[in-house]
Amino acid sequence: MKIAPSILSADFAHLARDIETVQAAGADLLHVDVMDGHFVPNLTFGPSMVAAIRPVTSLPLDVHLMVSDPEAWLPAFAKAGADKLLIHAEATQNLYHAVQLAQSLGVQAGVVVNPGTSLTVIEEVLPIVDQVLVMTVNPGFGGQAFLPAMADKVARLAAMRQAHDWHFAIEVDGGINDQTISSVKAAGADIFVAGSFVFTQGEPEAQMTKLRQAK
Ligand SMILES: O=C(CO)[C@H](O)[C@H](O)COP(=O)(O)O
Numbered sequence: 001m002k003i004a005p006s007i008l009s010a011d012f013a014h015l016a017r018d019i020e021t022v023q024a025a026g027a028d029l030l031h032v033d034v035m036d037g038h039f040v041p042n043l044t045f046g047p048s049m050v051a052a053i054r055p056v057t058s059l060p061l062d063v064h065l066m067v068s069d070p071e072a073w074l075p076a077f078a079k080a081g082a083d084k085l086l087i088h089a090e091a092t093q094n095l096y097h098a099v100q101l102a103q104s105l106g107v108q109a110g111v112v113v114n115p116g117t118s119l120t121v122i123e124e125v126l127p128i129v130d131q132v133l134v135m136t137v138n139p140g141f142g143g144q145a146f147l148p149a150m151a152d153k154v155a156r157l158a159a160m161r162q163a164h165d166w167h168f169a170i171e172v173d174g175g176i177n178d179q180t181i182s183s184v185k186a187a188g189a190d191i192f193v194a195g196s197f198v199f200t201q202g203e204p205e206a207q208m209t210k211l212r213q214a215k
Pocket residue numbers: 006008009031033064137138139140141142143144173174175176193194195196197
């Protein structure tokens with residue numbers, strides 16, 4: 001299993017310190033929540049933040065693009081140092097093209113589905129994507145409650161992956177803690193994003209250990 005702390009819940013006034021803390025504690029990726037105030041009703045970071053973070057850590061940057069018109073933003077985030085660009089299926093008219101564009105920029109491409117979006121919407125891109133992010137909350141804010149029904153969605157996605165011998169990683173994001181992680185882990189998720197649980201509910205190292213040890 002891989003743990004991707006979300007800096008959405010870090011202390012923005014001490015961001016480098018918090019990133020160094022989770023890297024030293026064994027984080028596998030760093031999750032960066034980009035929100036444009038249009039696709040979701042909240043506003044966070046742009047490419048300049050990714051560029052600022054890049055020299056501070058050797059962790060892969062997992063950039064979650066909660067933006068309208070993601071294709072327009074892909075080059076700037078790739079140039080800024082993103083390793084993975086995660087594109088919402090709901091945000092583009094041509095998901096296949098967006099995935100191809102991201103990969104042509106030399107980064108891994110992931111697709112994201114909101115809780116209300118069916119897996120059928122992403123079925124045609126599954127043979128070419130590097131990652132699929134199943135949202136386990138409605139996007140826009142940290143600290144929301146996990147939606148238990150999403151475990152079945154992860155299980156169905158994992159079954160499709162196995163049936164077709166596809167190789168994308170399955171990531172879950174939203175409301176992950178040492179209790180809620182169990183159902184999505186059992187369902188076949190590989191990467192677990194956690195923001196508030198890691199940064200605001202205890203020492204990050206101890207919180208990440210709890211995630212790894214959760215049954
Ligand atoms: O994409 C997100 C919200 O849209 C965040 O990555 C997610 O909510 C993580 O925060 P938490 O673990 O506190 O739920």
